[in-house]
Amino acid sequence: MTAIVSARDVYKFFGKGANELAVLRGVTFDVHEGEFVCIMGPSGSGKSTLLHMLSGLDAPSAGQVELFGQDLGALSHHERTLLRRKSIGYVFQFFNLLPNLSVEENVGLPLAIQGKRPAAERPRIRELLERFGLGDRGGSFPHQLSGGQMQHTSIARALAGGQPLLLCDEPTGNLSQKAGREVMETLRRVCGEDGRSVLLVTHNPRDAGYADRVLFLVDGELQPEPVLNGPDIPVETIHETLAALHI
Numbered sequence: 001m002t003a004i005v006s007a008r009d010v011y012k013f014f015g016k017g018a019n020e021l022a023v024l025r026g027v028t029f030d031v032h033e034g035e036f037v038c039i040m041g042p043s044g045s046g047k048s049t050l051l052h053m054l055s056g057l058d059a060p061s062a063g064q065v066e067l068f069g070q071d072l073g074a075l076s077h078h079e080r081t082l083l084r085r086k087s088i089g090y091v092f093q094f095f096n097l098l099p100n101l102s103v104e105e106n107v108g109l110p111l112a113i114q115g116k117r118p119a120a121e122r123p124r125i126r127e128l129l130e131r132f133g134l135g136d137r138g139g140s141f142p143h144q145l146s147g148g149q150m151q152h153t154s155i156a157r158a159l160a161g162g163q164p165l166l167l168c169d170e171p172t173g174n175l176s177q178k179a180g181r182e183v184m185e186t187l188r189r190v191c192g193e194d195g196r197s198v199l200l201v202t203h204n205p206r207d208a209g210y211a212d213r214v215l216f217l218v219d220g221e222l223q224p225e226p227v228l229n230g231p232d233i234p235v236e237t238i239h240e241t242l243a244a245l246h247i
């Protein structure tokens, strides 16, 4: 199996001296092509920080991250940015849509950043919107959408440039139960297409149940075990595991 992202003994410290905080402490794991991996941990356990390291948005204090076989630490800032744009789509808890752009313009933004002409990309954007039930919403603005529609817009945006890795940071944290389930079903559906992989970080046991593999992050340390294998992991199993880990 090909590892598309590898973390090797990743540490992250914030602050200095007496204020130093060790947020990630020796995190090692891989995500393989086509795989849906979930990292579960309570609030403050270092999940978002870990995604920042994996996407090269921030650098580890020690250790190594490889994205598609390239050591991020060995690249220039510009090379890292290009690699991130080409390979990663990011989905956030609060959607991060641009309020003054329409749904269609939001989804087309990564393509515009890649230097593609909006007119030429329109059919592809339309197709993505159709696919996520937003076919009649292309001209709407984010504030006119439901939470579920906003998150589907942001998933469409994350996929628009054909990136093979989706990083999802608490993607249902701001949604109703129903919309949250729909978003998770969408993520499950797009994982594996063209070898695409999904890495989800969450504290939501229901969401973790959709993954092929669930790992647990406690106080910045990724637990060697248990590792739960899915998909369709019963939510009770996840609750029991969290209780056993005292989280």
Ligand SMILES: Nc1ncnc2c1ncn2[C@@H]1O[C@H](COP(=O)(O)OP(=O)(O)O)[C@@H](O)[C@H]1O
Binding pocket: 014, 015, 021, 023, 041, 042, 043, 044, 045, 046, 047, 048, 049, 050
């Ligand atoms: N830029 C930063 N500067 C200082 N502390 C930070 C910074 N980013 C995160 N932290 C701290 O790191 C810890 C982990 O944060 P985070 O990765 O956001 O956790 P999670 O996403 O699991 O809730 C928290 O204690 C947070 O306050």
Ligand SMILES: [Mg+2]
Binding pocket: 047, 048, 049, 169
């Ligand atoms: Mg977070």
